Ligand SMILES: NC(=O)c1ccc[n+]([C@@H]2O[C@H](COP(=O)([O-])OP(=O)(O)OC[C@H]3O[C@@H](n4cnc5c(N)ncnc54)[C@H](O)[C@@H]3O)[C@@H](O)[C@H]2O)c1
């Protein structure tokens with residue numbers, strides 16, 4: 001356990017906003033960039049932010065794991081812009097807020113090209129911070145519960161420094177995000193940038209890639225295809241699953257609140273992978289089997305957020321229970337897999 005961010009607050013005021021922000025050409029009150037906005041969480045964030053007519057939303061995404069399909073209802077909208085852009089390259093635009101989500105999130109995808117994952121986390125975050133500094137924008141990083149590694153404290157408060165393997169196959173992601181958090185605080189202390197850090201815990205919902213590899217999408221797709229649910233051994237490892245609308249609500253509250261974070265955003269309801277498989281089986285396809293398969297290295301054995309800080313500072317807590325969220329995701333997967341309900 002160690003000191004939290006409150007003690008590390010900046011002494012410098014944030015830089016002045018770009019003069020262009022108030023120019024007559026700026027048509028809306030708030031210009032918001034979402035890096036990684038074509039992905040799962042990002043596209044839901046776009047939907048929510050576009051509900052406010054004073055927001056203009058710009059998405060920058062390289063489509064590694066995201067797609068235009070997720071944003072199709074906004075393409076052509078006068079307050080929406082989509083840019084094919086890789087965050088490892090600099091981006092020069094005028095914005096007031098930056099939600100920096102760009103990074104593959106499923107272990108299968110982030111391990112596919114680990115060097116690129118590190119570059120996305122380090123160079124990508126540097127580029128987004130450079131942009132924030134140049135235009136005086138506030139920036140939010142979507143960090144992860146993986147910064148706690150295989151945690152030795154349960155549940156995990158923000159003050160826990162974690163138990164992370166620096167040279168393992170997950171390190172490109174968890175150490176990458178840890179460096180990204182460091183960069184955020186260094187820019188905050190050194191340049192006065194307004195930062196927000198969310199530590200996101202496993203999030204699920206409609207629009208996850210069907211063959212994404214993450215456990216909830218795997219189980220739902222397997223149940224609908226009539227395949228056995230693949231529980232990775234030992235099956236007693238736990239996760240806490242947050243429905244995506246709760247996550248988006250938490251991220252917006254964090255961005256518009258006064259606390260830098262890091263703040264855990266997740267649902268504290270904790271399940272073993274066997275329990276999750278049994279729940280999916282019961283809700284979606286009681287006739288399928290559950291089979292035990294080999295696991296991957298360094299899989300965290302337990303994970304559950306302590307959300308006291310989110311409750312206190314953001315007035316936030318999740319509303320959607322797992323048994324309510326799974327059927328909403330099932331509906332979306334049925335449509336995309338073309339498996340009608342009997
Ligand atoms: N979903 C979760 O459970 C979870 C948990 C913890 C943290 N997070 C974080 O939240 C963010 C979004 O996760 P998600 O679940 O929506 O994942 P996702 O893979 O659906 O979305 C990531 C998006 O980033 C884009 N991207 C990847 N590399 C890029 C690059 N170099 N340049 C530009 N775009 C790039 C992808 O194409 C995709 O659209 C990520 O930063 C992830 O680390 C997610």
Ligand SMILES: O=C(O)[C@H]1O[C@H](OP(=O)(O)OP(=O)(O)OC[C@H]2O[C@@H](n3ccc(=O)[nH]c3=O)[C@H](O)[C@@H]2O)[C@H](O)[C@@H](O)[C@@H]1O
Nearest residue numbers: 105106107144145146201202214215218230231232237273
């Ligand atoms: O919340 C987080 O911070 C992290 O959570 C996930 O990482 P992980 O929990 O390992 O995600 P999954 O791949 O969904 O695995 C969850 C558990 O399910 C198990 N699993 C996975 C897939 C499967 O088919 N069966 C199965 O039992 C894994 O062994 C693991 O124990 C995300 O993918 C990360 O992007 C995110 O940062």
